[in-house]
Amino acid sequence: xxxxxxxxxxxxxxxxxxxxxxxxxxxxxxxxxxxxxxxxxxxxxxxxxxxxxxxxxxxxxxxxxxxxxxxxxxxxxxxxxxxxxxxxxxxxxxxxxxxxxxxxxxxxxxxxxxx
Numbered sequence: 001x002x003x004x005x006x007x008x009x010x011x012x013x014x015x016x017x018x019x020x021x022x023x024x025x026x027x028x029x030x031x032x033x034x035x036x037x038x039x040x041x042x043x044x045x046x047x048x049x050x051x052x053x054x055x056x057x058x059x060x061x062x063x064x065x066x067x068x069x070x071x072x073x074x075x076x077x078x079x080x081x082x083x084x085x086x087x088x089x090x091x092x093x094x095x096x097x098x099x100x101x102x103x104x105x106x107x108x109x110x111x112x113x114x115x
Contacts, residue, residue, distance in 0.1 A: 003073075003110035004057035010103055011050035019043060053077070057111060067115050074108045081105035 022043050026036050053073050060066050084101035088094075095101070 001058070001061050001114075003107045003114060004054045004061065006103055006107045006110070007050045007054035007057065010107075011047055011054060014050060015044070015047035019047065049076070053107065057114075061114070070111050070115050074111045077104040077108035077111070081108065 023040055026039050029036070031039070053076070056069050056073055060070050081101045081104035084095050084098070084104070088096035088101070
């Protein structure tokens, strides 16, 4: 349930608070229109991912016979966390100041401990 809570709270902050800031920054930039559109879609796909993760983790907490459904959630969060770190150690240092790696890593760990 702790992993689900992180995903659910993350979804709210990412989708509503962060989304408002992000969309404003993207729309005010000089990127091409298609690039702006794809960037905003990518942002919200991640918000949907957070909702799907939270929903799956909550469902499995109450229906443990479906534990197998948690493994993809663990894998995606672990790989996402590693992506933040690897890109952050390269040319995208700003990613290391963002909470993504820690939150996704913690979600993966808590989900794994929960099963």
